[in-house]
Amino acid sequence: MLWNRIESARREDLQTLQLERLKDTVERVYTLTPFYREKFDEAGIKPCDITRLEDLQKLPFTRKKDLRDHYPFGLFTVPMSEVVRVHSSSGTTGKPTVVGYTQADMDIWDEVMARVFTMSGASSEDVVHNGYGYGLFTGGLGFHNGAETVGATIVPASGGFTERQLMLMRDFQATVLACTPSFALHMAEVASKAGSDYLKHYKLKAGIFGAEPTSKGLKEEVSKAWGIDYHEVYGLSEIIGPGVSCSCKESELLHIFEDHFYAEIIDPKTGEVLPEGERGELVITPLTKQALPIIRYRTGDITSITTEPCKCGRTLQRMESIVGRADDMLIVNGVNVYPSQIEHVIANAEGVTLNYQIIADKKGHLDKLEIQIEVSDEVMSDNVSEVEKIKKDIQSSLLNNLYINAAVKLVEPRSIERSMGKAVRIVDKRT
Numbered sequence: 001m002l003w004n005r006i007e008s009a010r011r012e013d014l015q016t017l018q019l020e021r022l023k024d025t026v027e028r029v030y031t032l033t034p035f036y037r038e039k040f041d042e043a044g045i046k047p048c049d050i051t052r053l054e055d056l057q058k059l060p061f062t063r064k065k066d067l068r069d070h071y072p073f074g075l076f077t078v079p080m081s082e083v084v085r086v087h088s089s090s091g092t093t094g095k096p097t098v099v100g101y102t103q104a105d106m107d108i109w110d111e112v113m114a115r116v117f118t119m120s121g122a123s124s125e126d127v128v129h130n131g132y133g134y135g136l137f138t139g140g141l142g143f144h145n146g147a148e149t150v151g152a153t154i155v156p157a158s159g160g161f162t163e164r165q166l167m168l169m170r171d172f173q174a175t176v177l178a179c180t181p182s183f184a185l186h187m188a189e190v191a192s193k194a195g196s197d198y199l200k201h202y203k204l205k206a207g208i209f210g211a212e213p214t215s216k217g218l219k220e221e222v223s224k225a226w227g228i229d230y231h232e233v234y235g236l237s238e239i240i241g242p243g244v245s246c247s248c249k250e251s252e253l254l255h256i257f258e259d260h261f262y263a264e265i266i267d268p269k270t271g272e273v274l275p276e277g278e279r280g281e282l283v284i285t286p287l288t289k290q291a292l293p294i295i296r297y298r299t300g301d302i303t304s305i306t307t308e309p310c311k312c313g314r315t316l317q318r319m320e321s322i323v324g325r326a327d328d329m330l331i332v333n334g335v336n337v338y339p340s341q342i343e344h345v346i347a348n349a350e351g352v353t354l355n356y357q358i359i360a361d362k363k364g365h366l367d368k369l370e371i372q373i374e375v376s377d378e379v380m381s382d383n384v385s386e387v388e389k390i391k392k393d394i395q396s397s398l399l400n401n402l403y404i405n406a407a408v409k410l411v412e413p414r415s416i417e418r419s420m421g422k423a424v425r426i427v428d429k430r431t
């Protein structure tokens with residue numbers, strides 16, 4: 001089922017629409033934002049030079065730092081009287097990034113989130129349990145409005161209070177769960193304390209998960225623990241919030257809502273646009289944003305894109321699940337490694353759970369990596385030979401598959417602190 005017929009439009013028609021919208025956006029930022037006018041002038045580009053979609057490559061990138069430098073509202077192109085909502089990033093490293101929405105922007109956000117719900121098989125018949133945090137984070141309210149747009153019953157649970165969330169999910173007979181994958185797994189862990197047949201109390205059929213990089217293994221675990229279809233949603237506040245792309249029933253790749261977001265993949269080092277299928281940094285230009293139009297936003301997220309047709313009938317291009325963040329990539333004694341690759345190794349190991357933390361430190365001039373992983377309940381921590389075997393297996397798998405020499409420390413079940421939102425997987429003590 002499609003929410004909007006545009007999702008299955010002919011690619012030529014989609015590109016014609018994209019070009020028209022791109023021209024408007026470029027004209028808009030050039031006329032209304034001194035920041036972009038200066039950047040374009042420096043690059044010797046005028047809005048009339050954009051005559052084909054590829055011409056976008058002539059335009060400069062926008063980075064998170066540019067938004068921070070114009071904190072809070074410096075890049076908005078409408079008066080505050082037209083801004084009906086603001087959100088922001090958590091700002092753990094310096095000033096937060098603030099984003100704003102006009103009513104037209106809100107309508108687009110509702111529209112793309114309605115597509116996400118429809119793609120995940122949700123409709124007015126469903127009860128959606130929304131465990132994404134409400135507040136400045138875009139997760140809670142983004143999902144909230146999307147669920148209302150399709151007419152579903154929304155339960156605005158927000159994050160935290162696991163036991164109470166489980167009670168509401170049972171009592172209200174929720175059919176769709178929306179939250180971060182790590183929180184979904186944590187909830188399943190708590191729910192399973194009621195006995196191995198805990199699923200009989202729940203009516204969930206699908207989950208819509210995102211906001212953090214997730215390995216295939218963790219997705220499978222969440223899907224199995226709740227007995228549901230796993231749908232992945234991707235997005236970021238600078239572009240709109242959740243709702244940039246979502247996976248359908250046919251594959252794990254995520255359809256990008258290209259009529260609103262133009263995507264490019266670049267080499268993060270050179271900035272050069274890479275051919276279809278190659279992995280690199282995702283760069284997005286929103287094509288219809290009013291309050292905060294952005295040109296070529298460097299997301300920092302590593303993925304690849306394909307235009308191969310999908311069995312679901314949507315013609316929208318698809319991106320693979322985010323492999324990691326360009327700035328999340330750990331360089332351990334010269335070897336590049338993404339946390340999701342480590343997670344993949346853990347997911348395939350025996351005797352451990354997917355609750356882990358990666359700790360990077362220095363010993364003299366050398367990098368030292370320790371991976372703390374919770375053993376599963378069945379493993380007896382006093383069975384030294386069993387614990388040693390599990391450790392050895394994981395260590396050699398890390399070495400053989402990822403070429404990293406890491407110390408593995410197995411810890412007791414439930415000893416690593418749980419996050420109610422995005423999981424903290426890396427502690428880098430080197431900086």
Ligand code: DLL
Nearest residue numbers: 139210211212213233234235236237241242301322
């Ligand atoms: O995380 C928006 C969102 C909310 C997406 C709920 C999905 C569900 P920010 O807080 O601005 O917005 O963080 C954006 O989160 O650049 C990615 O690094 C990461 N991220 C978002 N979705 C995914 C995903 C929201 N499906 C940053 N897989 C992005 C991996 C994701 N990482």
